[in-house]
Amino acid sequence: MTSPSGRLAGKVAMVTGASSGIGKACIERFSAENATVIAVDIAKPVTEGLMGPLSSYACDVTNSDSIKEVINNISSEYGGLHIVVNSAGVSARNALSDTTDIERIWDRVIEVNLKGTFLTSMHSVPEIEKSGGGAIINLASTMGIVGYPTGLRNGYSAYPPSKGGVVQFTKTLAVDLADRGIRVNCLCPGFVETSLTESLTSDNETNNYLKGLHPMGRLGRPDEIANAALFLASDESSFITGSSLVIDGGYTAQ
Template identity: 45%
Template sequence: MHRLEKKVAIITGGGSGIGRATALLFAQHGAKIVVSDIKKDLLDETVEILETTGTDVIPVESDITNEDDVKNIIHSAISEFKAINILVNSAGISSRMSEQEESSDFKVWQKVLSVNLNGTYLISKHVVPEMKKSGDGSIVNIGSIHSLVSFPLGGTKVGLKTGTFDAYPPSKGAVLQLTKNMAVQLAIDGIRVNCICPGYTKTMMTKAAWSDPTRFEYIKKRHPMGRMGTPEDIANACLFLASNESSFITGIALPVDGGYTAQ
C-alpha cells in the first residue's frame, strides 16, 4: 500500500542516516521527494538509491542554517512539484562532530544550536506558507531522547562525551518546544507538527561510539531492548507521522528508543 501517494516531501539531512532511510521509505510509499544535504557526495549517493525506486526526486545541496539555501529548497519544490505537504527536519550535528571544525567551546555551542535549532526553525518558517496554500501539512522534527532527558551520568568512564553543558540536549529540547508551539499555532490551518525522539541510532553521527566495542556495549545496555536503533526504525515512525494515519496527532514527542526514556 502506498501511504504517501500524491504527497510532496522535503527531507533535510537526507544524505545520510535517518534522513536517507526516510527518503527511501517515503519514495517506496509514493511520495515525490526533495532531498537536501550540505554534503554533495552524500546527497548524490542518496539520489542514486532513490532513483532505483522510480520516484521523482530533486536533490538540493544546501546548508540548513543559510536562509538563501533554505529558500532555494522551497523554490525547487514548488517550481517542480507545485506543492509541499511534508517536511522532515533530519539535518543535525552532535557537539563531537562540531568540535572537529570549531576552535572554542562556545563556537561549538553556537554551531550545534545553529544547525539543530535555527536550521529547523528556518526551513519550517518558509515551508508553512506553502503548506497553508496546500491546505494540509505534516512537519516531522527529529529531536532526540535528549529532548526529554539529559546525557547519562557515568558515560565518561567509557569514553562517551557527557559534558554537563553540552549544547546537544538543549538544542534538542528546544526543538521539542518549537514543535509544540508550532503545532498549537498551526492546528487551525490543518498543519500538524510532531517530534520524534530517537534513542541511540546506528548512523554516521554515532560511529565513534558504535565502532568502539566498550562504548557499543555500554550504549546497548542503556536501552532496555538491548540494542541501538536502526535508521529504518526511525523512518517508520516518520512515515506514520507524515501520513494521514496520524491525522489527529499534533504536538507530540514520540520516543523511538527501545525503552530508554521509560526508565
C-alpha cells in the same frame, strides 16, 4: 488512468539531512510509498537506486536565504509541498572539524539543530498551506527529554539543550498551525546507528555501554525511525499534532 497507490501517493515531501542516517532512511521509505521526495543536505545527497521521482539540493539549513530558495523551487517545480522532515543535525562531536573551542561548538550545534529546524519550518509553512495542508516532522531526541547519560560526561554539550528546544518549538508551532491544516510533531529516538554516533559505537566498550542503556539491549536502526516518520507524515496520524514520539527501546521508560 488509476492514481498510484501508497501511503504518501500524491504528496511532495522534502527531507533535510537526507544524505545519511535517518534522513536517508526517510527518503527511501517515503519513495517506496510513492511520495515525490526531494533530498536536501549540506553534502550532496545520494539519490541513485531509489524508487520514485526524486531530486536533490545541496543546501545549509542554517542559511535562511538558501533554504527559502530551495523550498520555493521545490514548490514551483513539483506543484506544491506537503511534508517536511527536519533531519539535518549535528552532535557536539562532529559539529565543527576545525576547532575544539567549546563556545563555537555550542553555537553551531544550536544553529543547525534548533535554528535550522526553525528556518526550514518557517519557510515551508506558506508553501504547505498553499498546497492544502500537510505535516512537519522534526528530529528531536531522547536527549531532548533527559540529560546525557553519566558514562558520556559532557555537561557543556549543546546537544541536549538543542533537542529540548526542538521539542518545545514543535509544540509551539503545532498550536499555532493547528487550525491551518498543518500538523507538527517530533521524534525522540534513543541512540541510533548512523554516522552521528559512529565515533561512539566504533569503540567496543562505549558501544556496549550504550546498548546497555536501552532495555532492548541494542541501538536503533535508521529504518525504525523512518517508519515512525512515515506514520506522522501520513493521514493515518490526522489527529496527532504537537506530540513527541519516543522511539528508544525503553531508554526513557526506566
